[in-house]
Amino acid sequence: MKHAFRWQYTIFFIGIILLYLFNIFLFSNAGHAEVDQPAYPEALSLTQAEKDWLARHRKIRVAGPRNFPPFYFYEDAPEPKGVTADIMRAVAGTLGVEVEVIPDIPWPQVLEMAKNREVDWIPCAAVSEPRKAFWSFTDPFMSFPMLIIATPDTGFIGGIHDLNGKKLSGVKNIAWRDWLAKAGVSYEWIPAATPLDSLRMVSEGKADATIENLATSVYNIDRYGLSNLKVAAPTAYDAYSLHFAVRNDWPELQSILNKALAAMPKEQKNEIKGKWLSLRYEHGIRLQDILIWGAGIGASLFLIIGLILVWNRRLGREIALREATERDLHTSLSILHETLEQAPMAIEILKKVDGRTQLLIENQESQKIKDALCRGGGEDEFALEDCFELEFRDIASSTPISYSMLPAQRAFAGETVENERIMAIGRDRRQVPLEVSASPVYGKNGEIEAVFSAFSDISLRLQLEEDQMQSQKMEAIGTLAGGIAHDFNNILSIMIGNAELAAVDAPTWSPTYAKLNEIKSAGLRARNLVRRLLSFSRNTPLSKQPVLLSSIVNESVGLLQATLAANIKIRCTGLENEGIILADATQLHQVLINLCTNAAHAMEEEGGMLDIYVKSVELNDDDAARNLNLEAGSYIRLEVADTGIGMSKETADRIFDPYFTTKGLGKGTGLGLSVVHGIVRSCSGAIEVDTAPNQGTRISILFPASDQALPEPEPAPGLPEGGTExxxxxxxxxxxxxxxxxxxxxxxxxxxxxxxxxxxxxxxxxxxxxxxxxxxxxxxxxxxxxxxxxxxxxxxxxxxxxxxxxxxxxxxxxxxxxxxxxxxxxxxxxxxxxxxxxxxxxxxxx
Missing domain, CATH: 3.40.50.2300 (Response regulator)
Structure with a gap:
């Protein structure tokens, strides 16, 4: 038994040695498969006219996409990297021209500069009909097949027809969507910002598959560790080809570049490709390749059978243990994933790679907020860097926040940030208030491996806080008004009572009798005003009755005439108007007195004209929409205009805020126009302000007209009976x-x-x-x-x-x-x- 075990080990190690020798043979042949291709030519065969053209154009402006790995991209470096960037430099060296690189600009800007002929040469471009209007293209110098990329859990995919009913991810306007439509393939579309994002969605199980070219797939899978992705099947469509694009008014440059590309040795091209791609791909299948791969597969099968024979029993136990562990891990990951997705706040996990911030994990709420901020103008594609380039400000002070002082970047420096409020300003200038927390995630070696960031849109919370503050202000007004009501009513009692007593002793024909009745009338109006102020501050509903607005204006003007400065004139228009509105008469007096008092303050230094207009108007649907979304119909317009100092837009935007005033200490409380605004809204009306510095102010109020009749005037009360009690x-x-x-x-x-x-x-x-x-x-x-x-x-x-x-x-x-x-x-x-x-x-x- 002991000797048999040694013999099994011998078979195992012999198989390992044979497989190693086979791989050396296999890849040495693969590396020299293209030696038979033409060698680098001794001359470019340029015509004299082309040489003269080069002599006149020693410097050529070049630009390309900012982030298109592995072909053309930047990584915090001034010079571009990638396959086409290296080929561009090789061709430029052969031609002896100087390349002026316009660095790190967005692809839409590159296209715009090309249209304006601010760019001469684009080293990395695909042919399309719209681009032919302003570009000329060289022959393709590099092609890669289009592949279906999936995970082992997706199931069998042998071609595009197996994609029916699948969830597919890709970037906007990708060509293969047209291919699938022509083939009648039905699928669920999951958009992605970049090819890397579409590969990540497949890797994370959010999509079943994507279609991508070989080079991009290999580079991103290798670079970002998407090890669970596989090539499920090739496609029958045209390979993804790369061209040089030049200005279409420089046909000489197109011809020169074609000759330079044709003269470049195949070995040099392969060396550049090998530098950026981790595996090679050659078109077609040769008999030699079939034999080599067949032998390799046979050797691999031999080795696998030997391993199975040696380790079968031991591996069985390990596999069972691993499957149990994987099930537990899958369950834990599933719970974690659902927890993240259902979290009420946005969650991200970020990592630094080569000095650049990279997104590892984010949930749906994070995508929702970033979509609103970063897309701007309805664009379908944006990169993580687009969000970092947004404008951020401190909510309290509106001070700009630099990139390095953002919570996530401070967490990368070791700081823990909790519940910091910042204002994010989107690409469309939309403002979104955020509450952000960020903390570093430390690895076993004590170094920061990543950053956990959580943030939420607090627009609704800020509105609720503002409403609560406004409610507290109004409660304070109510407390203040209630506190003074008793004393003020005592004063009014003395005024009204003594006026009545004096009127009893004065002859009815005497001017004194009329003045005493005016005092009594003003006192009663002040009594009603106190009651309305208490009702307003406590949000008590008031009874509205049909009121003749022009009559209220006439009464108020009579009171105002005696209080305004001599250099201010009042001009009334429309007092014959018979328009009736539903309102509280005392409140309308408040509106007029407050508006006219403010107008008088604006003219107190140089005097002027105070105009009051009353006019019936009809609003159609368009007019009503322009007037603060009123309904179409009949309205009574009240306008108060002055020729005073006017206001800036910033001031006009705040005049209806409680406690806001531009008057000096002791000249105003900031409540007058707030009360006016509240009264107008309670009457279902609208108020507009037209003003400019040194141009006066016009305040226009629209009240809905009423078809109700005015109440019959109450008969004058008779003199009450007295007594001797x-x-x-x-x-x-x-x-x-x-x-x-x-x-x-x-x-x-x-x-x-x-x-x-x-x-x-x-x-x-x-x-x-x-x-x-x-x-x-x-x-x-x-x-x-x-x-x-x-x-x-x-x-x-x-x-x-x-x-x-x-x-x-x-x-x-x-x-x-x-x-x-x-x-x-x-x-x-x-x-x-x-x-x-x-x-x-x-x-x-x-």
């Missing part, structure tokens, strides 16, 4: 106490008043039957109105109580308490309102 009045404002006392005494009531709520309740508790009704303020420092009411009702449940407050939300909360027999009035309160409510409460109590 006893009234207890409580308020911490002495002026309001005095005013309410005078009002009620005008109607005959007996009034007892207190500014201290504790003293008031003490007086009431001493003798509850001395009073018929209580009127109390809500917000008082010592004892609030609701607590005073509860104490009073505890002693005398039947007494009517009226609580006055400047807070609308307080009224709602008090109603929820259901104190019984208590009514509520919102400040400011007119004399007639107060008297009417007192009478109503007394009648209910009776």
């Amino acid at each position: 006893r009234v207890l009045v409580v308020d911490d404002e002495p002026q309001i106490i005095e005013m309410n006392t005078l009002m009620l005494e005008k109607f005959g009531y007996q009034v007892t008043s207190f500014t201290d709520s504790r003293e008031a309740i003490k007086r009431f508790l001493e003798s509850p039957d001395d009073f018929d009704v209580i009127i109390t303020d809500m917000a008082m420092p010592t004892l609030s109105g609701d607590l005073l009411a509860q104490k009073a009702r505890a002693v005398r449940p039947d007494i009517p109580i009226i609580i006055c407050t400047g807070f609308s939300e307080k009224v709602q909360k008090l109603r929820e308490l259901d104190l019984g027999g208590v009514t509520y009035l919102r400040k400011p309160i007119s004399m007639n309102e107060l008297a009417a409510e007192v009478k109503r409460s007394l009648q209910k109590a009776a």
